[in-house]
Amino acid sequence: MSDLQTKASAVKSCVIELSKKTTKQKNDALLLIASELVNQLPFIVEENKKDIASGRENGFHESLIDRLALTEDRIHDMADALKQLIEINDPIGELIDSWERPNGLQIKQVRVPLGVVGMIYEARPNVTVDAASLCLKTGNAVLLRGSSSAIHSNTAIVKVIHDALKKSDLPLDSVHLVEDTSRETASQMFKMNDYLDVLIPRGGKKLIDTVVAQATVPVLETGAGNCHLFIDETAEARMAIDIAINAKTQRPSVCNSIETILVHKKWADKYLEELVLALKNSDVEIRADKKIYAKINGILAATELDWETEFLDKIVAIKIVESTEEAIEHINKYGSKHSESIISEDDSHVVEFMNTIDAAAVYHNSSTRFTDGFEFGFGAEIGISTQKLHARGPMGLPALTSTKYLLYGNGQIK
Amino acid sequence: MSDLQTKASAVKSCVIELSKKTTKQKNDALLLIASELVNQLPFIVEENKKDIASGRENGFHESLIDRLALTEDRIHDMADALKQLIEINDPIGELIDSWERPNGLQIKQVRVPLGVVGMIYEARPNVTVDAASLCLKTGNAVLLRGSSSAIHSNTAIVKVIHDALKKSDLPLDSVHLVEDTSRETASQMFKMNDYLDVLIPRGGKKLIDTVVAQATVPVLETGAGNCHLFIDETAEARMAIDIAINAKTQRPSVCNSIETILVHKKWADKYLEELVLALKNSDVEIRADKKIYAKINGILAATELDWETEFLDKIVAIKIVESTEEAIEHINKYGSKHSESIISEDDSHVVEFMNTIDAAAVYHNSSTRFTDGFEFGFGAEIGISTQKLHARGPMGLPALTSTKYLLYGNGQIK
Incomplete structure (x- = not known):
């Protein structure tokens, strides 16, 4: 099996277990990740330097190098953002609506995780922590696919996340990074309908347009603002x-x-x-x-x-x-x-x-x-949706959820 | 321009006008369509006979012929369904949420139409009325693409809908049928992101799988139940x-x-x-x-x-x-x-x-x-969503809507 398939299977395998974790279990894991990021700060910075060096070799513009760079301050910011995320209300399990039908059937609509989120993103390695933590908070497993230019940084961050998850109640396989950053692998990922419930591209217009054009997995489109x-x-x-x-x-x-x-x-x-x-x-x-x-x-x-x-x-x-x-x-x-x-x-x-x-x-x-999740008061932001289905405008945690109907009867037949 | 492009442009052109129509204007149009269906019943039945005849020529199974058939009773049922739809609450304009930010910005989230719905469906010609009426009720324009086996029936029904719309306050171009039922035209329609906000396939697994595999327009997947x-x-x-x-x-x-x-x-x-x-x-x-x-x-x-x-x-x-x-x-x-x-x-x-x-x-x-929109008490059903984004399970009228944020300030800058 390819790296992509192995990881997609691993991520998918823990969806049910993850969906049943309590808010406390999820928040405890986020706190462990925050601590581990700070503990392993020198390691992350070292790995990040490799990406910066090859970026410079490849003639990256300074603004791109800046997006790539993980300074001590930025890593502390990432840890702080995790602590803020802990404070936000967990939408999973929320009773959205409930009613009774004339035949006595009791219907409840409750909020559940999406399942597996596929996140496709560009240079910024802080998205790795951001995406993983938003997904874990909402009980979703996540398959991350960053760009080759940030591969050392992303691999290091996921290693740190795994070190934290080992100490937590959440399954280790909840978060994986696709290390093969070839275009072919990305194209395969766009069509993994059996493994992924949604694809979220984060980056420039070209990336988003490519995902929309090629994906058969439903896409949460974020993007361009004219x-x-x-x-x-x-x-x-x-x-x-x-x-x-x-x-x-x-x-x-x-x-x-x-x-x-x-x-x-x-x-x-x-x-x-x-x-x-x-x-x-x-x-x-x-x-x-x-x-x-x-x-x-x-x-x-x-x-x-x-x-x-x-x-x-x-x-x-x-x-x-x-x-x-x-x-x-x-x-x-x-x-x-x-x-x-x-x-x-x-x-x-x-x-x-x-x-x-x-x-x-x-x-x-x-x-x-x-127009921003934080400015709207959502406390977190997945991105700003420019499509009309599922979510529109700044997306808070509920954009990473779906719903499920629970129906309680006493022998109802039609 | 091709038939598809001409009609897609026409449908798109009336999205804004349609989105501003009142519930009364929309309900009046639905009632006119109901009357016109009954008035032109002999014409619809005549045209339907042509489809049945060619179905028989092509060796269709009796169950397929039955799905295709528009009897007097079925046309009356279609008219009755329209009258029931009039009674259902119009979700457009609903204030979903509103709050004030510390900087004084007032935020309102309101329900709006999706815009243009692309409906792809198989033999049953009653879907033509069903899809058109659900879309009109929710302020959406709709581009219909039925199967070649029902082309006479569908063309007749859309003619009847147009006759009704001419007497109404809704734009005539709110509803169009793509008369070119070739596979190539369908494939083009799947990728009309500039014209269509959503595609809804209604039919067998093969149709739905084809739309999911080929479409770049977001799809509302309905379908298989094991x-x-x-x-x-x-x-x-x-x-x-x-x-x-x-x-x-x-x-x-x-x-x-x-x-x-x-x-x-x-x-x-x-x-x-x-x-x-x-x-x-x-x-x-x-x-x-x-x-x-x-x-x-x-x-x-x-x-x-x-x-x-x-x-x-x-x-x-x-x-x-x-x-x-x-x-x-x-x-x-x-x-x-x-x-x-x-x-x-x-x-x-x-x-x-x-x-x-x-x-x-x-x-x-x-x-x-x-598991059915009527049995859930929604009063209408677009289909049963088996995907996790946007809508899951039986879909009532809100599944055909999106939202919009309205923000009121007095000079706020960031």
């Missing part, structure tokens, strides 16, 4: 500009940052130059439609491609619109249904925008940067 | 036998009927012959393990394949087990995670069975035949 800010005619100038700067510059590389600002022409007549100046002062490159770049010096013309692009950088596209309808039309055409915001003091425009925009999160008078 | 009845040592004999007969024979062709009966050896010592006699009296063919067929005359030996097979017929496999654990092990090995039942008066065995069996519906002292 988000917009619409500044309506009646928007308060200071609020609109502050939110624009925050939503664009506070962390441009993440999915809930904005990529395009749509400005109502009447607001633009009064405040556009002020907005542009503020963006420039924050080192944001502006690509604007004709009405703007013709009027203001030093601004590039936006192309069709700019409306479609998630820049993930200090670049913003700006467009003048004539109405809320035009803003909505633009967003529903180019947006990725992630996070969209309207700044307005006009109730009817706000209602129209909130109801008509098709996105996971629609904001009024707020930055889009709050 | 269901079991476990008669424990302490089972009341009369109850166990009545339930066995009901779960096997009341409608053998459906997914929630049982295929295997597991009998505790101590119960078998006393009552097995009685059970076998009852099954034989109901014309059920028995395939049993060695311990049984060696003892009782006229029973076939079960093969490995019998434990795996969904007979969908008056055939049952019987196995003697030594314990609840052995029953659970057999079910978790061979079952399709659909519906499983234990007949027992021993509380600890019942708890063990209900908690350990991994299935959509787990029963105590009841027939499995109740």
